[in-house]
Amino acid sequence: MHYQLRFAGKHYKSLQQHLFPGDGKEAVAVVLCGRYERDGISILLTHKIELIPHNECERDSNFVRWKTERIIPLLEEAEKHNLAILKIHSHPTGYPQFSKTDDESDNELFQSVFGWCDYDGVHASAVMIPDGKIFARVFTSSMETFPMNKISIVSDVITIIENELVAEDEFSLRTRQAFGDATYQKLKQMKIGVVGCSGTGSPIIEQLVRLGVGSIVIIDPDIVEKKNLNRILNTTIDDAKNSRAKTDVLYDAINKIGLGTTVKKYNINIFDSREVLDDLITCDTIFGCVDSVDGRHLISQLTNFYLIPYFDIGVRLDADGKGGIKSITASIHCIQPGCSSLFSRKLYTSKRLADENLQRQNPEDFRELEKQGYVHNANVDRPAVISINMQISSMGVNEFLNRLHPFKDELPEAYAKVTMDYTRGCIMNESENDFEQDLLSDKWVGRGDCKPFLRLTEL
Structure with missing residues (x-):
């Protein structure tokens, strides 16, 4: 079994502040966690936190004692919805492993937890040390313990803690020189999903492979056509003549490059396959390169429920109605679970989402839906925009890298949205604080598996 623990950034920040109040004494909190369990993978996802008040605890630099009655409401909710309990406390001395005192208190706590909850899925214990690093272990119903194989923190900076290091490759020298060995280690161990393999998706895939990303999942339901040869990397006229799937072409190209990136391909719409969505859930980051509102909404839901960083890439060209282009803009939205969403950022409306859902599910009932595309108010179908697509795709990958290894003058939180207005020659940045929080997303952040999915x- 492969065990993972994911923290929403807002949860991690609250926990860090509570666990280290500045007095050098241990503190404790309990977290209600959603679950993902399938195909030998068990992921716990922070959903709701309960900070145990310091004045209700007996605290010292080497132990913390507290009354577990406070978490009875969490236990009731865990039992009702098959959720998990995570106990997390601090080691202000920096002690980098579980102590004998931890072993005793954890055994007592989790025997009670399993006695309360009928579901036999794992629960977990974690420790945070002063530099913010976390180590954790799971408890099974038979009270066996296993270390967490991966711990992720989805915040302004994407933090991934793995148990293993990977060997350096000669081709990665420039990447390591630019962004550091630690960033390369992260990239090599990451699994990244790219939904949409056309104008922005194919350049993103190319960059991720040449940066040394360990595993990529590529998804697109369409075939290569002559009209889109002008912007999909690695496609040829023969691919169009033979109506090859875009994912097949890019799959072959990645393997031909031969830099060690493993790739899974899906020539299907994400609404039509639970297998595709399961593969995306196990990704460490997702790039959305789709035009449709309903596709963006589904990715938003998935990344919020399962605590995955989401980078949405969009390009818009407005025609002047005379055969020319009036404006060229493109944007990168960096979405954190439980914060603002594409919906709360006004990227689309409820009506537009409903219209697209109707078009996809019942096309015969659909009438006069507003057409979607790169160009509005012009009879041009997806014009040649490879230069813009390449530019915004590169910017998107750099925003992703900036959240692995911050290198800009401002902190990553200042770049929740990056807009490039090419016609005006400017780049505008907006921070997370500039946007309205999506309260519904916050309610379901880290909820994980539930019914309906x-x-x-419809899923």
């Missing part, structure tokens, strides 16, 4: 009845 993602609260979407």
Whole structure:
């Protein structure tokens, strides 16, 4: 079994502040966690935190004692919805492993937890040390313990803690020189999903492979056509003549490059395959390169429920109605679970989402839906925009790298949205604080598996 623990950034910040109040004494909190369990993978996802008040604890630099009655409401909710309990406390001395005192208190706590909860899925214990690092272990129903194989923190900076290091490659020298060995180690161990393999998706895939990303999942339901040869990397006229799937072409190209990136391909719409969504859930980051509102909404739901960083890439060209282009803009939205969403950022409306859902599910009932595409108010189908697509794709990958290894003058939180207005020659940045929080997303952040899946009845 492969065990993972994921923290929403807002949860991690609250926990860090509570666990280290500055007095050098241990503190404790309990977290209600959603679950993902499938195909030998068990992921715990922070959903709701309970900070145990310091004045209710007996605290010292080497131990903390507290009354577990406070978490009875969490236990009731865990039992009702098959959720997990995570106990997390601090080691202000920096002691980098579980102590004998931890062993005793954890055994006592989790025997009670399993006695309360009928579901036999794992629960977990974690420790945070002063530099913010976390180590953790799971408890099974038979009270066996296993270390967490991976711990992720989805915040302004994407933090991934793995148990293993990977060997350096000669081709990665420039990447390591630019972004550091630690960033390369992260990239090599990451699994990244790319939904949409056309104008922005194919350049992103190319960059991720040449940066040394360990594993990529590529998804697109369409075939290569002559009209889109002008912007999909690695496609040829023969691919169009033979109506090859875009994912097949890029799959072959990645393997031909031969830099060690493993790739899985899906020539299907993400709404039509639970297998595709399961593969995306196990990704460490997702890039959304789709035009559709319903596709963006589904990715937003998935990444919020399962605590995955989401980078949405969009390009828009407005025609002047005379055969020319009036404006060229492109944007990168960096979405954190439980914070603002594409919906709360006004990228689309409820009506537009409903219209697209109707078009996809019942096309015969659909009438006069507003057409979607790169160009509005012009009879041009997806014009040649490879230069813009390449530019915004590169910017998107750099925003991703900036959240692995910050290198800009401002902190990553200042770049929640990056807009490039090419016609005006400017780049505008907006921070997370500039946007309205999506309260519904916050309610379901880290909820994980539930019925209906993602609260979407069609799935």
